[in-house]
Each structure stands twice: as structure tokens, then as C-alpha cells.
Amino acid sequence: MHYDTDSLQNKPAHNEFSARLSPSHPDMLKIFLIEDSLLLQELLGSMLSELDGVEYVGCADGEAEALRRLAENPVDLVIIDVELKQGSGIGVLDALQTDSDRYGTPRKVVLTNYGHTTMRQRCERFGMDAFFDKSLHINQLLDYVAAAAHDKSAH
Template sequence: MVLRTYLVEDNPVIRENLIDTLAELANVKTVGAAGSEGEGCRWLTRNGDKWDLAIVDLFLKEGNGLGVLASCMDRRPQQKVVVLSNYATPEMRSRCMALKADAVFDKSNEIDALLDYCVLHASGTARH
């Protein structure tokens, strides 16, 4: 199964590298991307049947990833929202989990864990 993924990341270099890496190593098809909270919230809520996974950065060009998480709280059970940030402190992880994030990954040292997470969900063997 291909995991239809939407990215909310404002850095174009990181966004493009992530798209390529996820497609190559984790059976992920990126269905869209946003660089701001508003754009990400609008797309994710208006296209609820077109994505399986959202990957959200916390610090964005406009707004922040916490707002994106809040907008996804009423998603379908099989849809996953994860945070990928350089600011994955214990306190921030706790705040993200309170907003129903399924996982939080640190950009600097947990990319492999994100890839493993994507592979697991793409294979359909993940717990929902």
C-alpha cells in the first residue's frame, strides 16, 4: 500500500529532500505540501479522504505546527499525524501528544525512526 502523505514544512530544501527520501525508502507518495499553518489546515480539513499521513513541522513561515495538529484532531482513526521538528523537547513532545499527534520525531537524529514509522503504516501492519 502506498502511504498518501501531506507535508507541512516551510523550508523548501528540507521539503524536497524529505519527499524524495520518503518516496525512495518508505513507499510514500506525497500528495501535497504547505509552508504555513493556514494553508496546511485548509488542505488537510478539506481533503480528508485524500491523505493517510500528515508530517508537520512545528515552526512555520506563518503560524505553527500546533495549530495544524489542532485542526486534525477530528481525523479518521486510520489517519496519522506526526511531528518532525528540530524542537522535539520533552515539553514540546507532551504538547504535541496532547493535541493527538501519533508520534514526534527530531529532525536531527530520528529520521530513521520516521522512515520506519512510514514503512510500518504503509505495510498496513501498524496498530490503529
């Protein structure tokens, strides 16, 4: 299957998904996506925006931009790809684990093509809360997010 990613190239960082967001509500699970694939940014952003109790607040394709935006607007859950355009998901995990004064204490979910045990163990050392393989576990990721949203609204 061929995906037309050319049409995604000129999208601004705040795309049509963020335009559909309702005003922030304290019971909503705020999610930020760190992913270098424009196609996955679009697809996951759309899927996350449709989940009850979820506020998809945006995405970044590199470590520095992600950490800057997370410092400005802390979230409840971060979905992190390991391989990024700049820096790495491991660097993001490390920063989130070591500087909770700056970033808060979001759940850290890794979504990667590197689903092998060695990468999972490395991410666990940096405080990852959940680990999903992009090619196999998108539905499980969405189930995890839905459960996290339910947990937040129940408290």
C-alpha cells in the same frame, strides 16, 4: 556543509516529486508534509517518494494552506513541523484532532528541531501519534512511514 537553497526558492508547490506519482491506489499510504524549510521539503519529499507503498501528495509551509489542502484532499499520514512560516504545527494538530469530519483521521507525526520533553508532551495533548527530532531521527521517521505503509497494504 553549505546547501544551495537559492535554486529551491522558485519551485512551484507541486514539484517534480508530485509529477512522478503514480495514480492514487487505495493500498498506498497517502502522505502530506507540513514544513517551512524548502531544503527539507525537497529532501523529505524525495525520500518519501522512494518508499514502497507511499504516495507523497505534496507539502505546505504554513498552517492555513496546510489545513485548506488537507480539507480538500484527506490523507493517511501528516508529517508536521512545529515552527511554520504562518501559524504553527500545534495549530495543525489541534485542527486535525478537533475536526475529523473535515480532515479525516490521519496519523499525526511531528518532525521538529524542538525535541525536548515539554514540546513532546504538548504535542501529545493535541493527539500526536509519533514525534521525531529533525537532527537525530530522520531514519526513524522513514522507518515509521515504511511500517505504516506496510500496515495499510496488509489490511
